[in-house]
Amino acid sequence: MSFKVPRGTQDILPDQSEKWQQVEKVLRDLSHVYRYKEIRTPIFESTELFQRGVGDTTDIVQKEMYTFTDRGGRSLTLRPEGTAAAVRAYVEHKMFGQPDQPVKLSYIGPMFRYERQQAGRYRQFVQFGVEAIGSADPAIDAEVISFAMDIYKKVGLKDLKLVINSLGDKETRDAHRTALINHFEPSIGEFCSDCQKRLEKNPLRILDCKVDREHPLMANAPALTDYLTEYSAEYFTKVKDYLDRLGIPYEVDPNLVRGLDYYNHTAFEIMSTASGFGAITTLCGGGRYNGLVEDIGGPDAPGIGFALSIERLLLALEAEGVALQEDDQLDMYVVVMGEAAKAKAVELVSTFRANGISADMDYADRKMKAQMKTADRQGAKYVIVLGETELEEQAVNVKEMETGTQEKVAFAELVNFVLQK
Incomplete structure (x- = not known):
């Protein structure tokens, strides 16, 4: 179903x-x-x-x-x-x-x-x-x-x-109500059933009717402004x-x-x-x-x-054709290579977010090329690739996606690096 x-x-x-x-x-x-x-x-x-x-x-x-x-x-x-x-x-x-x-x-x-x-x-x-x-x-x-x-x-x-x-x-409405009844009553049979009911209960509602809006009597109906x-x-x-x-x-x-x-x-x-x-x-x-x-x-x-x-x-x-300014910037995408790197990536992503930096990572164990495509598709400003070498050096190359430039940054300095840019 x-x-x-x-x-x-x-x-x-x-x-x-x-x-x-x-x-x-x-x-x-x-x-x-x-x-x-x-x-x-x-x-x-x-x-x-x-x-x-x-x-x-x-x-x-x-x-x-x-x-x-x-x-x-x-x-x-x-x-x-x-x-x-x-x-x-x-x-x-x-x-x-x-x-x-x-x-x-x-x-x-x-x-x-x-x-x-x-x-x-x-x-x-x-x-x-x-x-x-x-x-x-x-x-x-x-x-x-x-x-x-x-x-x-x-x-x-x-x-x-x-x-x-x-x-x-109220005085205006009462005078206008009488004028509307006198205006519509002779031809009320030409109007929809709702308007026929409105004639006595609330004739002002006739002017708001979606069914009879083109009826000739609508165009020259008594105007409220004439009875103010x-x-x-x-x-x-x-x-x-x-x-x-x-x-x-x-x-x-x-x-x-x-x-x-x-x-x-x-x-x-x-x-x-x-x-x-x-x-x-x-x-x-x-x-x-x-x-x-x-x-x-x-x-x-x-x-x-x-x-x-x-x-x-x-x-x-x-x-x-007005496009709103969308604020959906992904600041950092972490590409993960291996189980040990994933554990560190979870830690880094959490640290980024705790400092107000939008961050995401791969959770599908995909190859590096597929992860880079995701980062590009999501408009990531920076990308880091985390593997065994990076874990050993406690540092990673930060790639700025728009320019392609890279800079090596220690894990401990990553947050400051992104915030100062």
Whole structure:
């Protein structure tokens, strides 16, 4: 019987994992620069957390969650996104009582959604995200957007487009909701069954429909920005002013609503404009979620965040032909000739590694020529051949592979020799 990786998942093999590590290093380094501290939450949570936090009218909750009942009869769900869990932890551990607000969090880990597999989209995918909870300042919105843009710039992407919108406050949403119902209701029978249900429950979700996105009524649907209250309009203006000050170009898209119910005020997406990237261009999305902390049982603590898929980031790098700087240098390869030499090689390799020098040796008792080929294939900077003569002299010829030059070095001086080069 043969086994294969489950549909919608992937194995990240050693020749690919180096790229992941490079991207993850950029994410962690920028988190440090922006002062977003890592939080690690469980892979599964109470199903109700996502129903209340993400919204029961979203595709995620209605169609895409991996939900199961445990032996205690509790309904649990593999996390489909990171914000709800981060906010739950914020409330449970009373982080709102910390003296420094907003609380800035970052996370990275697998998420799970049962959706159709496409290029760069999997049912298990790795998501990086940040949350800034405890501030309603438009400046923090600009900071979060700047953080997201910096990630893509840092890895070398250039074909990017930032799209922003304001979803307004409750008064804005109520007025817009009425306008949407009046707009779509006469022709709602022409829309998919999901949109027909959304009309009364949450008509804003119609604008995010993937099935009916080309319907003529979508193009001239009432825009949220036309219903912004004075406060919402002023808030959005300030966010745009901050982005202008930061030199971050953007486009305002009145139809950008994002796929989660908790968003209000600022919403944004970063898209790839690279040729051949694919029909779905979104790389990253985020926005403000004032009220979510209260919905999950906490105090009034407004927040904003974003999340991105590492799989799609790597796909964008491929589309633009950007090669990451891989740090996989093999400093020393030890070629072994005979059993006595192998014992000494094990000792030397261990000493190299203890001093931060990457080292490897032959474990297959191959001939010298085959071992040299391995050293060359792995890009070893130095090679030493260890045999009876070297053991007697307690010294070895160190060959620099790039130049072919050799230098005799005593065993006791090998570490210093490599470190000083």
